[in-house]
Amino acid sequence: ACTPLIALPDGAASSALSPQGRLGSVPWLLLPLRQRRPAAMVKETIRVYARLKPLGRRQQAGIYSVDDEKSASSLEITVPRDVADGFVNNKRESYKFKFQKIFDQEAKQDVVFDSIAKPVAECALAGYNGTIFAYGQTGSGKTFTITGGAERYSDRGIIPRTLSYIFDQLQKDKSKVYTTQVSYLEIYNECGYDLLDPRHEASRLEDLPKVTIMEDPDQNIHLKNLSLQQASNEEEALNLLFLGDTNRMIAETPLNQASTRSHCIFTIHISSKEPGSPTIRHSKLHLVDLAGSERVAKTGVAGHLLTEAKYINLSLHYLEQVIIALAEKNRSHIPYRNSMMTSVLRDSLGGNCMTTMIATLSLDKRNIEESISTCRFAQRVALIKNEAVLNEEIDPKLVRNMIIQLKREIQELKDELTLVTGKQRTSELSQEELLLLDYIFFFSLKNVFRLDELIEKFLEDNEPESTLDVGADMRKIKYCFTYLKLRQNRPKISDEKLLSHHIPEDKDTSKEEGKGELKKMKELLQQRDNEISILSREKIFGFQLMWLQWFLCVR
Template sequence: DNQSKVYSVDNEEQIGAFLEFVVPRDLADGFVNNKRECYKFRFQKVFDQAVKQEEIFENIARPVADSILDGYNGTIFAYGQTGSGKTFTITGGAERYSDRGIIPRTLSYLYERISQGSSMVYTTHISYLEIYNEIGYDLLDSCHEASRLEDLPKVMIMEDPDQNIHLKNLSLQHSANEEEALNLLFLGDTNRMIAETPMNQASTRSHCIFTVHLCRREQGSATLRRSKLHLVDLAGSDRVSKTGLNGQLLTEAKYINLSLHYLEQVIIALSEKNRTHIPYRNSMLTSVLRDSLGGNCMTTMIATLAVEKRNLDESISTCRFAQRVALIKNEAILNEELDPTLVIARLKREVQSLKEELAMVTGEQKDDKLTVEEIQKLEELVKAFLDEPNPDVTLSLGPDMRKIQHCFSLLKVTYLQYQFLHVSTLMSPCISLCVYLRVPNSVPAGILIKMLKNEKKRAQDAAAQLAYITNSQSPASQNALMLSTLPARDGNTEIFSADPGGPAIRYMKRGPQLSIEKQEAFETFMRDHEDHLTIEDNKKLLKQRLVIPLPYKQYKLSKEEIDPVEENLCKHIEQEKKFYKTTIGRLKVLRTEIEHLQLLLERAKVKLQKDFQKWWSQEASSVQVTDHTLTTYLLPVSSRVHWESAEPD
């Protein structure tokens, strides 16, 4: 109830979100207090204390991650006092998987999107910079096993004539998948400087910048899109008068407050339109974030607040700083460039191709045969050419026609082998032919092809016979001959119907009807004709080819009337397929969660070892070791036990 009186949140979709603080006046006898009571701030979105990490990611980090994949730079940084939840928001908690912060969720989302873009080639690198007491350290250095922060390589800022910032000694680690990226994240988190303060017992005493460098290009294209995403966890500001810091913590607080003060100066200068000089060089933090604050970048700030009454002044100051940041307008542009390596390779191929064309036109052709070494080299070139997925790759053979002809022969042999090994491509027309001719589907494809060739040959022979007969007979006899040679249609026979308007059918329809006398005369003529037996044999053979076999009839009827048991089994198989797909999706999610939990446990183990070592050192220094105890520890285990048991009570 007391906290509900301190602040109130009003989220409206159309005009934005409002955060209001109420500071009651301190009444004193005899004095008039005109102190301001209500402080109201407007933001794009205000998240209350019950918000989940997933909602934070969806509203803040996901739009920035989408812009990174499109080729724009992005920055997300958290600002607030110590203990307000900056590290929890950016990195996440170390206890539960659901407490993952913006960085691990963004990495998971980026690699999921990258795996879906099959037409694009992505390359990702990661860097992790820590700024402690105005000194930069590389948290991902692979050549050092640092036990202290000072053992890590120091990062230096360098500026070129175009005022571009370069970080010397900051390594870029290649990351091919989400697992490698998370390993790098937890490696850097383990090396971070963590100390206890009166405001927070696990406060980060340094600024940390986790950067994802993304390079994207289409296959075969020389155009690159380079983008980078800064995820910044700023150190918490402390008021020395409230915290009572001293010693090393006081020195750290001075550096932190000074760097945050310089950051605020840069923000104020950028928000003023008439300012010509921006003091980026005052601190290392502002120099590194130069592009993020006032350059080519899409920047999002998260203001974290501790809403207790004793922290109201700091919360109001943080809101004012956030509103000044909102006044800055950056112009984010698409970062496209030509990869010089790919351009050089393409130009070299063009030069080589032109040289080969020129040599082919002006040069002399060789007539001797290819050597064994040349043939082997050509086979390797053809194999590499066929295995290359890039459609723009070329096969450079030079102006030698012998090599060109040999490569064409190799390609033809490869194609024929492919056809032979992939006979299944011919099964579809063969199966449809089985249905058309009413032949069982179990007949092998080779037999069907042979049948087709034989039938084609017989049809050609029959056509030649008909042509010979029609040339020597009258038109009436020709029509009668055509009618008699057609097989009789019964229940077990089906005529080809693919082309109902074929030449023979059209000629039959146009021909005049024969009289009964002529039909009887034609039958008598055919019985005595020399080709009568051949024609009858062909008719019987055609009937045999067109008759529907009994097993196929039964199979067709069984397909029309599906067995209930079979139907239930089919439904069960479909359900199992759906369950399998769902299980695979769950396993992928569980795998990511398991890897994250393993890394959390590993980091907790390292921290526990450090804490134990620190505790052990303190206990050892505080305990006064006596000679009697020292003697006990120096004795062997067996002697010590015997000696202790011999002592009187």
């Protein structure tokens, strides 16, 4: 489980308890955050990679060198000074930048995926949020890296390969129940659009539903009108990806014949739950293709393309401002709200996320300045620290069912009290009413008869080791003692005494008369037993009857 980035605690993937099973006797999820932090939080800086785009036939390569080391790689770009005019030029000639790894012009798509996207996908399956975004100038290979090319199957980018890897892992893991959903957001000219909305057949981008940003009191971002589409397998997810790509805003520019004129965020939502476990894990993986930065004076665009370029450069400028603010240690305010893109990527930049950046570089001699600018941006991003937290919570369905059950029990108690008092309750119950309700519930005939049966069985049992188990309820214990006391004090008159007292000793008395007298005495004895039993019941229910009389008087 996501070992390239972190080492998950033992048992954290299969239990809602701490790595030792329990901390004392308190479940792990109920512990304070500071006590859960060692097992559920990962702190690390954003990992930054660089990828060099292959040069075209008519392009002239700039002067650069790549130094691959074990822990990191470095890229050195040389810009010769221009001394043609004879003026003194003190401009730097050499620029050196460090990256986690640099992929040269011959790097294949599968190698890029295994090094960059696979570790983040593994962490997303384990319950951590992840983000992969590509940054670079127009025509430097961002879309090819993220989405891929359409000519060959081997040219698939990070998004289709990530989908294939995730669903392959889900099929192998039979210990959990997984649910996957995808969303596709496009930010064009600072307006968000849902590229996967099935209710709209859009011929234009403006026909798609607009997505708006909403923020809750805990400063969590929610995207209104952004649909979540269920994807149960790789084929369904890829079809949704292709549907969204067909709706993207693409135009031809001097630097790129098919330039993406918007920022696109493809998000994979994963939920996992073990059968029988009360906890559920949620994670989301953002795969971001940013629009390319470009110098308007250099590209010479005008009209509609010029307006698009202004919005693109402005949003990238706000992104850079957020990066600079996060890199400053004593900065209290981070300007996330300046643009829609920085608001959506709030967690990805300095928040609860494992983030990776790919800097795409075009080392054509004409684009050296833009490549240096991209490398500088990447160095600032590498200073940002994120705190990724395991997104684990109690299953909302269990909580919802528990709430429904408690509400049903409360309503049943209210209905029972209404039946006794004859009044419909609209306010909270008083302490006296709660006490009355408790006694009414306990001293119902059903419960009393059940106790009577237990006591009689106990008295009739001749086994010396037999016991009378009525639990720890003091009301039941007191009732049993009262019952036994009344039964013990009940007058006992044997048949012989009755006969000797009421039947005369005259020898001439017939047997028929004696039998008739005996029958009458037995009926009298049974009547007395019933009267004593009724008196004992009245004594037991004295408290209940007192309250009932009080309520009847109030009525």
